[in-house]
Amino acid sequence: MLIPSPFMRPIARIISIGTLPCHPLWNESSPVRTGHATTTLVSVGDDHLVVDPSLPSPILKARFSERTAVEPEAIQRVFMTSLTEDHLRGLAVFPTATWWAFESELDAARRAVEDDLEMAREHPEDGGVETLQAMRTLLHRVVPAPEELLPNVDLFPSMGVTPGSCGLLLAESTRTTLIAGDTVATREHLEAAQVLPHCWDREQAQDSFKDVIEIADIIVPGRDDLLLNPTRW
Numbered sequence: 001m002l003i004p005s006p007f008m009r010p011i012a013r014i015i016s017i018g019t020l021p022c023h024p025l026w027n028e029s030s031p032v033r034t035g036h037a038t039t040t041l042v043s044v045g046d047d048h049l050v051v052d053p054s055l056p057s058p059i060l061k062a063r064f065s066e067r068t069a070v071e072p073e074a075i076q077r078v079f080m081t082s083l084t085e086d087h088l089r090g091l092a093v094f095p096t097a098t099w100w101a102f103e104s105e106l107d108a109a110r111r112a113v114e115d116d117l118e119m120a121r122e123h124p125e126d127g128g129v130e131t132l133q134a135m136r137t138l139l140h141r142v143v144p145a146p147e148e149l150l151p152n153v154d155l156f157p158s159m160g161v162t163p164g165s166c167g168l169l170l171a172e173s174t175r176t177t178l179i180a181g182d183t184v185a186t187r188e189h190l191e192a193a194q195v196l197p198h199c200w201d202r203e204q205a206q207d208s209f210k211d212v213i214e215i216a217d218i219i220v221p222g223r224d225d226l227l228l229n230p231t232r233w
Contacts, residue, residue, distance in 0.1 A: 008151040010170040015039040016063045018223040025188035037087045044150045049077040053090035060090035081181025082162040083109035100145035105164025158183040160205025178216035183208045186224040
């Protein structure tokens with residue numbers, strides 16, 4: 001196996017730890033908090049990538065100042081593991097960056113917003129047209145991600161939770177780190193080997209969960225802090 005140069009070694013830093021609005025493994029049956037995804041900064045030398053900018057822009061800027069010396073203005077690449085609303089609230093912090101998602105996720109999100117917009121226009125009394133138009137505009141700024149986003153940082157397709165949910169695999173000399181998105185939601189989901197209850201395709205999500213466990217030494221879950229793979233450590 002080719003060993004990554006130390007100058008090309010990807011480093012992941014958690015900017016903000018995510019949470020579920022309703023945590024089924026905490027015996028919660030309805031939302032009790034505002035959900036947001038874990039936001040991660042991936043750096044390879046002086047190249048930086050933000051994954052899942054989930055918090056509102058002012059809060060995300062504050063988290064950056066607390067967690068890293070990298071200024072938001074230095075970020076030129078952003079990747080969303082999925083395109084649900086709570087994975088991209090803070091995109092406005094990076095207006096000049098390239099916004100990436102896995103191609104099948106982007107296609108599905110664009111189709112969904114067009115369908116919802118058509119329905120909203122048929123029933124204007126229910127509102128929502130302006131919000132959906134804004135989402136459509138945002139999604140047209142997102143482009144399909146390349147296979148390799150930074151040196152030794154590759155796409156890791158993990159469909160199931162959403163039609164094109166996709167993680168990132170960071171290859172280091174002696175271990176692999178996988179930013180899993182909601183494929184592995186929390187510590188409790190990892191320990192119980194469970195996926196989220198509401199998935200686009202539950203069987204496929206379970207297969208993707210197994211793929212993460214098979215390959216990752218360290219897991220960045222979608223709604224929790226960095227975790228060690230219990231089958232490896």
